[in-house]
Amino acid sequence: MLELPTLTLATWGLATALTLFLLLRIFLLRLYRTYPLFTLYLGTNLLQTIIGIYLYQTYGFRTVYGYRMAWTTQAFVVIARGLAAAEICYRILGKFKGVWALAIRLLIACAGIVLISTLYFGIRSYKLAVITLDMSLEASIATWIVGLLVFARYYDVAMERETGMVGLGLGLLSCCKLLNDLVLEKYVQAYLNSWNYVSSAAFVGILLLWNWALRRPVTCAVPELLLNSAQVYQLLIPQVNRKLSALNQQLSQFWRAESSKP
């Protein structure tokens, strides 16, 4: 552990303390029933820290084995974060069955396209492949969360403040990590130490946000909805779209009429 810079150790320690505090709060307030996958993600993160301490104490900070193991555990953390993001998505849109079915298809497609394109265009060398993979996963999680929140905004879907904050934190964390990885990918030698600080500082900031958001039980639960029959949608929406289309046609005609004036 002596190989690690003091600032790295300090941010690492702070992040671990905040994670522990948040987990404790989650268990005391029984929030694990509301956010089981988010709790799993925090647990995975804590486990990664424990494994990291063991690895760096046993094998040192700059060994190949330590590097490989650290990135392997990181894969589990990113997957757990992806699951937490999916959970938040379901909590916000899940009760709106029709919109949820549409959103899930679109979000999976968008996140998939982002993942594949980042992997395809991003890989420069196998040495940096693991960073590219991390970047791709972060990009797809960020796209997923942003897409979800854009959906919620478009459909005027109200969400619990706590859920929104957890979602914001997950999205911000992925965006920060993505941008951080992009800078590292470009300036790998010069940025290596700073990359670690930025990554840890971003995580500490997000942990503070989550600690603040989950300071009390989820109080203002969104009530269960009584959905209309599918017939209502089938009857009304095509009418609305036809009218909108006619309205646009009218505007278009007006546009052409005005353009043809001398």
Next chain:
Amino acid sequence: MNAVFYFAAVAAGLALVGLLFWAVRGASQRKSFDHSGGLDNVPSPVNNMAQIRQSMDPADFEFAKAKGGRELPARLRRERRRVTLLYLAAIRKDFQHSLRVARIIAVLSPEVSGSQEYERIRLAMIFRWRLQMIKIRLLLGLIPQPQLTALWQMAASMAMQMEETMAKLGERAALAAELALQSEKQ
């Protein structure tokens, strides 16, 4: 990593952060979960169509010119352009209200058609863009009165048609509930 892709990725990352805050800000502004307001308050047609129509009539300007000299029609034109812009804003409001009702219907529906939703988004975007163009033309001094009339009629008829259909659906739902109650009693 390809330089073009690299800068595109950085730009996309920053855009994601911006979108994230924009979307969360919108969500935090929604205080209530009650969607009923949008359904109850179906847009009412704008009632001043006759006056707007008359205010834009060229004959009216000619009459003003004959009676009040050259300055009066110019002043009238300015004032009436302002009124027309307000009128356009009212049409836009009606249109947006109808869109909001459509979104509420979608949210409360167990099945949503991707193509219909996409079509509505596309049409709404085109509508907004064209409306802005019309506003610019109005500000430049062109007054497309007949087109505005058609625009208003369409917005109003859409609102009324939706109101009628919603009322019918309400009646059907009430009838179904009554039938269910009767069958339970038997």
